[in-house]
Amino acid sequence: MGATRRQQRNWPRNWAAIALGCLLVRLAAVHRLDGSEPAANAAAAAGPLRLSPSAPQHTDHSGVLELVWLAPNNEFWEGDFLRDVLRRTGRTVVTRTVEPEAAACASSGGSFTVVVPRWISLMDRLPPEFQNGSCTYGIIHPSDEGLYEWPAPQYNRPGVHFVLRQYALPPGSLSDTMRPFGLGYKLGFWDRHLGPEAAAAHISARPLAWSFAGTVHHEERRQALELFAGLTPNSVTHSSAFNAPDGLATAAYRDTLLSSRFVLCPLGHVNLDTFRLYEALEAGAIPVSMSTNPMLIGLNYSGPYWPLVFGSDAPWVVADTWEAAYAEVSALLAGPVHQLEQRRQRVLAFWQQHKEDVARFVSKAIES
Numbered sequence: 001m002g003a004t005r006r007q008q009r010n011w012p013r014n015w016a017a018i019a020l021g022c023l024l025v026r027l028a029a030v031h032r033l034d035g036s037e038p039a040a041n042a043a044a045a046a047g048p049l050r051l052s053p054s055a056p057q058h059t060d061h062s063g064v065l066e067l068v069w070l071a072p073n074n075e076f077w078e079g080d081f082l083r084d085v086l087r088r089t090g091r092t093v094v095t096r097t098v099e100p101e102a103a104a105c106a107s108s109g110g111s112f113t114v115v116v117p118r119w120i121s122l123m124d125r126l127p128p129e130f131q132n133g134s135c136t137y138g139i140i141h142p143s144d145e146g147l148y149e150w151p152a153p154q155y156n157r158p159g160v161h162f163v164l165r166q167y168a169l170p171p172g173s174l175s176d177t178m179r180p181f182g183l184g185y186k187l188g189f190w191d192r193h194l195g196p197e198a199a200a201a202h203i204s205a206r207p208l209a210w211s212f213a214g215t216v217h218h219e220e221r222r223q224a225l226e227l228f229a230g231l232t233p234n235s236v237t238h239s240s241a242f243n244a245p246d247g248l249a250t251a252a253y254r255d256t257l258l259s260s261r262f263v264l265c266p267l268g269h270v271n272l273d274t275f276r277l278y279e280a281l282e283a284g285a286i287p288v289s290m291s292t293n294p295m296l297i298g299l300n301y302s303g304p305y306w307p308l309v310f311g312s313d314a315p316w317v318v319a320d321t322w323e324a325a326y327a328e329v330s331a332l333l334a335g336p337v338h339q340l341e342q343r344r345q346r347v348l349a350f351w352q353q354h355k356e357d358v359a360r361f362v363s364k365a366i367e368s
């Protein structure tokens with residue numbers, strides 16, 4: 001979908017965007033929007049400022065989906081990804097950023113409101129119409145990496161037609177009108193991209209056997225990098241913390257993923273589910289991840305994690321140990337290039353299908 005979005009741009013707008021982008025980046029250096037953040041998603045703090053695609057596209061409200069971000073002092077990290085998914089409903093997606101108290105219900109005459117609480121407790125500050133069943137709306141609950149915000153009574157309020165939540169829970173935790181979905185990619189991921197699309201960046205045009213960019217903040221990551229060091233060429237870029245300014249800039253990070261055959265996706269701070277994995281998918285690389293999520297073992301679930309998010313087994317490299325992952329990746333790299341390219345295309349198609357599945361779920365819930 002990044003593809004379609006980029007194709008729609010024209011040159012003059014693009015250059016204007018670059019010029020304005022440079023200006024905004026400078027301004028951002030002076031006026032950093034910041035907020036005190038729980039460890040789970042320090043995402044919001046830094047990151048490149050970008051042109052917001054959130055301006056209403058037209059004033060006719062038929063078939064409009066209003067995406068309402070309830071945390072004005074935090075960057076809408078998931079914004080590009082959510083627009084990518086929700087546009088697939090065929091509706092026009094309009095983004096608004098408001099304090100919860102100022103949110104208005106827009107659900108009427110073909111328009112539908114979807115609130116995105118940066119923390120689930122922001123829902124409690126919404127006006128009464130969101131609490132008493134007079135407004136019908138959807139909830140997209142991002143960022144609950146530590147599963148601290150679950151169970152969430154807000155999911156069951158009258159008027160809530162659907163809940164999409166990131167970070168899957170053990171089987172049986174959610175009702176039929178609720179489902180988990182992938183974390184997606186960071187805001188601005190495709191900005192100023194002029195190279196080949198993810199699908200067109202063929203295996204043979206990807207010089208790196210594998211890459212990893214991020215913080216080596218625990219033993220599992222150190223071990224994975226050490227095991228894979230012998231597979232070359234590779235690229236390892238260290239940063240001091242999540243989204244820290246000493247890490248790769250977004251465009252350089254994206255281009256590294258577009259140049260990689262495989263991307264190592266070890267455990268995040270606490271959760272197996274990480275943005276890195278979805279960013280690899282979005283760039284058409286093949287993620288390498290473990291199968292089980294330590295977060296869920298605490299909730300008595302030790303089965304495979306990825307089917308909880310996607311509804312079926314993941315087609316990338318999923319192993320029980322980093323040694324097994326290394327053996328599988330080595331064998332794939334040593335095999336025929338066309339086979340690896342087929343695998344890569346299968347992985348990319350699986351990811352795009354997930355976005356379609358989520359959009360279909362939303363459409364159905366809105367119409368019910």
Ligand SMILES: *[C@@H]1O[C@H](CO)[C@@H](O)[C@H](O)[C@H]1NC(C)=O
Pocket residue numbers: 128129132133134
């Ligand atoms: C819900 O709250 C709104 C706003 O205060 C009010 O106008 C409406 O009558 C209430 N509806 C019900 C069913 O209580």
Ligand SMILES: *[C@@H]1O[C@H](CO)[C@@H](O)[C@H](O)[C@H]1NC(C)=O
Pocket residue numbers: 298299300
């Ligand atoms: C996990 O299972 C044990 C034994 O059946 C039970 O006592 C405990 O409450 C369960 N924990 C959770 C979080 O469900």
